[in-house]
Amino acid sequence: MTGQQLPLRFGGGRYDRRPPVTRLSFDPATLSRPLADLERVTPRVARRLTAFGLTTVGDLIEHFPRRYEDFRDRKAIRDLKLGEEATIRGEVVRVRAERTARRRVDIVKVLVRDDTGAVEAVWFNQKYLTRVLDEGMRLSLRGTFRPQSGRQQFVVKGHEILGEEDGEGVHTEGVVPVYPASEQVSAKLLRALVHELAPVMRRLPDPLPAGLLTRERLPGRADAVTAVHLPRTLAEARLARERLVLEELLLMQVGLLLHKQEQQQRVRAPALPEPAALAQAFLDGLPFELTSHQLAALDEIEADLRRDVPMRRLLQGDVGSGKTVVALYCLLRTAEAGLQGVLLAPTETLAAQHAETVARLVGPLAPAELVTAALTARERREALARLASGETRIVVGTHALLTGDVRFAALGLLVVDEQHRFGVEQRDALVRRAEHDGLAPHVLHMTATPIPRTLALTVFGDLDVTTIAGVPSGRQPVVTRLVDEEMRETGYEFVRKQIAKGRQVYVVCPAIDESESIQAATAVAEAERLQAGPFREARVAVVHGQLKPADRDEVMRAFKSGELDVLVATSLIEVGIDVPNATVMIVEGAERFGLAQLHQLRGRVGRGSEKSYCLLFAAAETGAARARLEALLETTDGFELADKDLEIRGEGQVMGSRQAGVPDLKLARLARDRAALLRARALAAGILEADPGLRSPVHGPLDAAVRDAFGGELGWLLKA
Template sequence: AMRQIHFPANHKELKEARKRLAFDELFLYTMALNYIRENGKEISTHRIQKTNEAAEFLENLPFSLTDAQKKVYEEICMDMEGGFVMNRLVQGDVGSGKTIVAVLALLEVVKNGYQGAFMVPTEVLAAQHYQNLTKLLADYGVTVGLLSGSLTAKEKRRAKEKIASGEWDIVIGTHALIQDGVAFADLGLVITDEQHRFGVKQREKLYQKGKEPHVLAMSATPIPRTLALILYGDMDLSVIDERPANRLPIKNCAVNTDYRPNAYRFMLKQIEEGRQVYIICPMVEQDDESELESVMLYTEELKSQFPPSVTIEYLHGKMKPAQKEDIMARYAEGEIDILVSTTVIEVGIDVPNASVIMIENAERFGLAQLHQLRGRVGRGKWQSYCILMSTKETKESRERLQVLVNSNDGFYIAKEDLVLRGQGDLFGIRQSGEQVFLIADIFEDAKLLQQASKEAKEMSADEKALLYKKNERLRNRLNRYLGQITL
């Protein structure tokens, strides 16, 4: 199959080779999950009782939790109190309020005398969570620390000392959290945000930083429940399927470039009312060959369209982490009116005052990524708007963008994208960050995934299966995949 995929005699051969290699990937993945699940129901050394501080925190929130948030919070508390190690995935659409549930879980753990770790995929998001949690928990005697790749060697050393001594109750960080040399005093809860951006090995590595800590994973990726139960087969599943009551639905429109002057006038009106704006461009620098809007050139041109009183800045992934953090902090504080950015802001950034997002070259993005980007607005009490700007309109692109115009429901969008395109970039798995599958596509190969899961379960049912000589290669691959299986 490997030779065939590179040198196929015809399209049929290519299709067969791809199917075989995709099956291998999915089979290995589900075998790994079966192993983790079979070995994962461990007795917990961290029995977390509900605390007065968490109850007080809930009472003092300026809003009430939705019924869905309350239900998920109760499920988490029951897991952590139940005597076994929690291993739970919380799925919720963008803006459904997953973070506040995570904060409550962390507070419960800290007030029971343990530490919490919160791993997120980007430095910008880590910095934002650090600022938010520091403010939220200031009155509850909780010390929050930040460990990210951009710290100096001296800062990292001091951070590691504070983690090891237990001085930091909650540690927020990127992949830096799973590096060697990071040791916790007593880790009681591990949270990963945007679960699909971390591989199985990385999640396990963070888990190993403690002695059977509870595990909570969060994802805003809209995966149908049947697939989610296989993909995250090692976890219990909770869904937050309500949006906070005080949030108005986002108003959407799909337009072509003729609308641009109107869009700018509308943005200026919103800025004059005190709101802020995001503009998303697909590229960092202008490429003469490409018509895609680039962040840097776009920002320069944009400045000529607005009065000097409007503050415009840009943000992209190639900037130094400290620069990115500074720009995001200034935007969050309201010092920047318009932020021109690449998709670096796709995951989790939360600025309630932002009310308009315009996405350039919208026809070039997958629907799920557009939905994630759109989720950057609509987080406050004001009416929010999403403008999908197309450079090249086709019947197909108009049809696809109309799905977003008609609905703000991520699960509906996931289903429609499958009908329209049958492609799995919907999941963001092939976008930035960790690639879970190189060939397999969890929408296109949904039936293959179910077949792989069934066969992996059958093999896992025979405890000695991996010891057989004929399965030696599979055992070696599984060992490499998990990096820690002992047989």
């Protein structure tokens, strides 16, 4: 073993659960020490811990309890009551083993005595205890006093051997932490190892400044970490957890706001002049009136565009809320100022639709260029030349715009639609390449997947957020129905009546395999089944990711123009496709889809004046899948569903495609800790307002902790 021996050896005895916290010097290298240095950790145990994800002392200290068991109800043996679970202490008087003849169960019976009486303690199928337990040993036992084999016995749930000191047991007495564990790494082992680290926890330094602790009436980190692992009461554990949750969220918020602060200071952006005739002509020419929420969004974004600080804003709104028209106005404002604007879409189909919308609403005011992978080499070369010269003022495109050969004359605005579909590094690389004369473009991110405020403050904590609530007038809510297998034919009959009325239908197949070719085959097979059976009188076509772009565009054109009745597809139609005459969405295998995805699919209908329907064809499900489907039946509000999704899945899965560099949450749970997150955001903003860049020595530990929390990513973020 290298280095100095850790200050506490594990000897199997009792521990003073909470000795006074000492303010001794702390060597940060201790947290990097391997767990193999601990007295109890053999090479075999070390391998199991490593496989479980615990390698260092710091890893174990930050492996927090999932819950607690309250074993403070220790009783004298004479006070035991039948059927009651309790903890007792006593001395071993006799140990014997039996094996039942009929069921062949090994039973260990130990007579245990305290000052008030004796009781027979019983273990089942733990014969090894006859080699471990000896007369005279002192035990702490957790179990239930009940009749067994015609006698009153204490059936043991957990036990530990006590030493000579008069402290509490680790596993069977007091408030006992229960850790996330596995078959190879038990909660009992983790408790024992954590106790070895008690002296280390009591000397942990605090990343939060003393003034903040005093002002916010917070316990120190050493006290909180010690209390969360070794609490004397459940209330103490709760308060300790609240302190550590606030710290975790504060470090995240400081890091995100540092990123935002640095972005705003690193480069300037072109400040657009006041709107002129072109922008007003666009607004006057719209065939509909903007909602109050759209106008409010325009005001917020307009204020950003007229500053020389690079805009980094997220525009979110429910399906069909009217985000695209807001984005088009911003692109037109940019073109009007003599700069270029880019609208980046995740798919060629959506990019083509955006280009059509630009042509329809913007028209000759500022002609747009469409750049996708479908262009020939010559077409692409000519399009990129027009971009580089500044001839093209508005460009709509896909990932084809993210390659290194794309250059702009003067990019003023980048709009990223469904921003989660693009890699952060790709997106930021485009922004850096577009910098000109020391100026960076404004960036507007758009999403039709409503984001709960708590999630927005974490995943997009370095962005300003604008929300368009509600949808334009005239939109009817989509009627949603759950269709089980017994009602399938009834569902088909309803759809046939809709087709007879001239309406159109989407049928979406679940992704049962990650392979695009298998997904395509599934969609093709479903289209053939429907054409031969339920919809034999209808015009059915299929679209999937394996089609050539030109073929896919032709199918979509035919569906939009009414030449097709039924479009069978993979989930690629979940975003952006707008066919007002489509009034029915069938989702096959709906239990396989996520809540946000189901809501997006439902949003593909209900875009015209006719009543629309979403039919969820699903197998009988329980648990999370059933909760998702029921939530969809209860509301059409995307923000309500986003909160429900966070509650059902937790932030770990909802943040699966999160912004690069945002640290994982170890203790905080966004659905539960909203108040703590808002408090952390306010504290972080106050700290950085008083000390931009955390330059003050008093914030040195906080700065170091933030960079450690973000790992190597914070530096990357600060350069983005």
